[in-house]
Amino acid sequence: MYAVIKTGGKQYSVAQGDEVKLEKLPGEVGDKIIFEQVLLTSDGEKVQLGQPFIENSKVVGSITRQGKNRKIVVFKYKRRKGYRKKRGHRQQFTQVRIEDIKA
Numbered sequence: 001m002y003a004v005i006k007t008g009g010k011q012y013s014v015a016q017g018d019e020v021k022l023e024k025l026p027g028e029v030g031d032k033i034i035f036e037q038v039l040l041t042s043d044g045e046k047v048q049l050g051q052p053f054i055e056n057s058k059v060v061g062s063i064t065r066q067g068k069n070r071k072i073v074v075f076k077y078k079r080r081k082g083y084r085k086k087r088g089h090r091q092q093f094t095q096v097r098i099e100d101i102k103a
Contacts, residue, residue: 003101004040005059011039014059014098024092027063033096035059041103048103057103065095 002015008023025033038057041048048054068090076085 001041001043001101001103003038003042003057003059003103005035006037006039006053007035014061014101016098016101018098019064019095020061020098021069021093021095023094024066025063025094025096027066027094029063029066031063033061033063035061038103041101043103054103057101059098060100060102061096061098063094064097066092067095068092 002013004011004013006012007025010023012020012022014020027033036053036058038054038059039050039052041054041057048057069092071088071090074085074087074089076087077083
């Protein structure tokens with residue numbers, strides 16, 4: 001069984017036992033998280049599609065890690081003008097293990 005959930009302005013396809021990196025969510029390692037914005041669920045035969053969300057369905061997960069992604073380099077440059085700016089950015093994330101899909 002799998003589901004499509006919406007969190008942090010993005011959509012993720014998840015199944016039971018998956019570990020997913022999401023945008024930063026509040027909470028400590030070990031805390032339970034309930035995703036109620038479920039767009040689609042499927043058990044292999046039957047597909048439920050929400051308009052936009054499926055009522056009375058939720059995905060339960062637990063936080064396994066809070067961290068930062070690898071650094072990306074932001075380099076601004078204008079030719080022949082001597083203008084250069086180099087910045088770095090590390091996006092924060094939350095890693096969640098999906099425990100149950102209740103449809």
